[in-house]
Amino acid sequence: MGKALEFEVLHQDSGTKARRGRMRTPHGTVDTPVFMPVGIQATVKAMKPESVEATGAQIILANTYHLMLRPGSDIVREAGGLHEFMNWHRPILTDCGGFQVFSLGHMRKITEEGALFSSHIDGSRHMLSPEKSMEVQNDLGSDIIMGFDECAPPDASYDYIARSQARTTRWLERCIEAHRFPDRQALFGIMQGGFFRDLREESARDIVKFDLPGYAVGGISVGETKEQYIGVLDYAPDLLPYDKPRYVMGIGTPDYILEAVERGVDMFDCVEPTRIARHGMATTSHGRVNIKNAKYERDFGPLDPDCDCYTCRHYSRAYLRHLFKAGETMSAMLLSEHNLRFLSKLSEDIRKSIEEDCFTEFKRDFYGKYYGSAE
Amino acid sequence: MGKALEFEVLHQDSGTKARRGRMRTPHGTVDTPVFMPVGIQATVKAMKPESVEATGAQIILANTYHLMLRPGSDIVREAGGLHEFMNWHRPILTDCGGFQVFSLGHMRKITEEGALFSSHIDGSRHMLSPEKSMEVQNDLGSDIIMGFDECAPPDASYDYIARSQARTTRWLERCIEAHRFPDRQALFGIMQGGFFRDLREESARDIVKFDLPGYAVGGISVGETKEQYIGVLDYAPDLLPYDKPRYVMGIGTPDYILEAVERGVDMFDCVEPTRIARHGMATTSHGRVNIKNAKYERDFGPLDPDCDCYTCRHYSRAYLRHLFKAGETMSAMLLSEHNLRFLSKLSEDIRKSIEEDCFTEFKRDFYGKYYGSAE
Secondary structure (H helix, E strand, O other), X not given: OXXXXXXXXXXXXXXXXXXXXXXXXXXXXXXXXXXXXXXXXXXXXXXXXXXXXXXXXXXXXXXXXXXXXXXXXXHHHHOOOHHHHHOOOOOEXXXXXXXXXXXXXXXXXXXXXXXXXXXXXXXXXXXXXXXXXXXXXXXXXXXXXXXXXXXXXXOOOHHHHHHHHHHHHHHHHHHHHHOOOOOOOEEEEEEOOOOOHHHHHHHHHHHHOOOOOEEEEOOOOOOOOHHHHHHHHOOHHHHOXXXXXXXXXXXXXXXXXXXXXXXXXXXXXXOHHHHHHHOXXXXXXXXXXXXXXXXXXXXXXXXXXXXXXXXXXXXXXXXXXXXXXXXXXHHHHHHHHHHHHHHHHHHHXXXXXXXXXXXXXXXXXXXXXXXXXXX | OOOOOEEEXXXXXXXXXXXXXXXXXXXXXXXXXXXXXXXXXXXXXOOOHHHHHHOOOOOEEXXXXXXXXXXXXXXXXXXXXXXXXXXXXXOEEEOOOHHHHXXXXXXXXXXXXXXXXXXXXXXXXXXXXXXXXXXXXXXXXXXXXXXXXOOOOOOOOHHHHHHHHHHHHXXXXXXXXXXXXXXXXXXXXXXOOOOOHHHHHHHHHHHHOOOOOEEEEOXXXXXXXXXXXXXXXXXXXXXXXXOOOEEEOOOOOHHHXXXXXXOOOOEEEEOHHHHHHHXXXXXXXXXXXXXOOHHHOOOOOOOOOOOOOXXXXXXXXXXXXXXXXXXXXXXXXXXXXXXXXXXXXXXXXXXHHHHOOOHHHHHHHHHHHHHHOXX
């Protein structure tokens, strides 16, 4: 295994554990650290693939849970796979579907076999198991696929987390067995264990034995405090192999990204940049901007004077405010493009700072500007 | 007057009154006959200007009524005009605002002065008069502006239409007086008169006296039958100068366009292509397609095999159906782009057929294909 993905650490920052790396996948190269935009239903919301690419995105995420229910992974397979179906020809990572299923609360039941759940679309009953997750992700044809895990709630007991974490390891073994295309789809394992160091150590030890092409630190972006998040990151990445990519799922704010990178994480994703865009919010180098604000009514300057994105090059805050107030789709289109560019540019700047051994200075300067003038 | 726009008829079809013409405006040349996409609120819904341009659109429309209320024409003026505000650097035509105001029904009152109305946004009271319409359109800076007219309902009495038509002529005289930039914005007059030939003749005679750069045939796309529509077009365009562009407002279906072109009309616009796109409908060379239809679930061919648009080059019917069913904005984005390309391509084909003196054959062949296999 491992042929589907090659990874190398090109350089480590002299003052921190931040790494500058490079992944090779069947659909191209990805420079790390990297932010990955999310296209839940085989489309990054309100953006053409060319616009996503123009933001500097190198790899995007799609969701197993959503696509297995609609349109159905068999249809995507018959279309020639997800890349062809959605017209995105760079790398794609798919999640395992577990997170969405476990979020269904009383609509799902977890057993050793997997998770039995009711569809949020039509209430129909489905089983998502390690084997099913692999079948769906094999159908989708994504470059990186994720092992089926349970992401336990942050307030779960030690005993519950211990049992859940051990089951996730057993599920991972079944995933490896069921995965049909290890030569062209790289399977990542997910470390669990909540906020208990001994359970994290146990989880890491057990999954690292499988010598997979990459690993994720799971269960630390689901309602925990920032202190808990950093607490786990202080030791968890070091429990994973140095020469494999490390992924933290579901983080998309600059501070969560910077703290993770500093501790040796290479990959991260989040729906936040496109979600807040639809609510008229933008992330800029000077902090958050709420475009609905009346003070932008006659503000003919760009959203972010330091940004080189399509939106900032062509449109004013006054126009963006008008679009949002008028309920125009173009508002979400333009703010999404800016917000994704912001996180791609942050990733580029992070990579450059690591190459130049000045990640710590970069992070300090970024925070000064970002928090110094936020609304 | 007339410097803002130059027009010439390059060729007339040998068998019909169809004309192949060219307009020169401050923001570029427009080949006619031409379909103009509509960007009501300073954006063609769900499309970037680059995508609109990629469909072959040469000129777009924006709405005086909507922009005077939101964001306010003073803001657009301060932004540097509509071209700058919305990042569209080709020609723009604005309507006079009358049609929307008169559609408000009991929320408006017409007097010799103009129309007093309540905003559909917040109920605030406004007066739209010939002078106000010119002020707003001067603020917007569109290349072609329309005289303020009353578009009377199709079931209005002879006496009502007679009075309304005469008042529209008096309003046009006030527009000419109030228009501040005749050197860079071409003011078109609108012929009214309902379905009464003597009133159409009277209206045409009175407005043609002003020697304006262009004229529209008004009031024939507001709920009349197709027979009534063609009935007026059989004589009305001939009442207008041969060497000035002729415009029929609010038409966007292939049959209405072809019948108008055959009778000597050069310009037309409609919200329909982008509106039906948002409801999952497409216009193709083989008739209408309802993308929601279950038969497209595994249809991996393009929306229209004869189309060269972005959507047809990159996506399948199965993907478009998935996007619509999943409620994704991308559905409206892709169907709008196709539908606009369809009408631009129709305009291109019409122009070519006139140049080659075979408009009648073209129309016959088009109808055969379009109606031969419609859903």
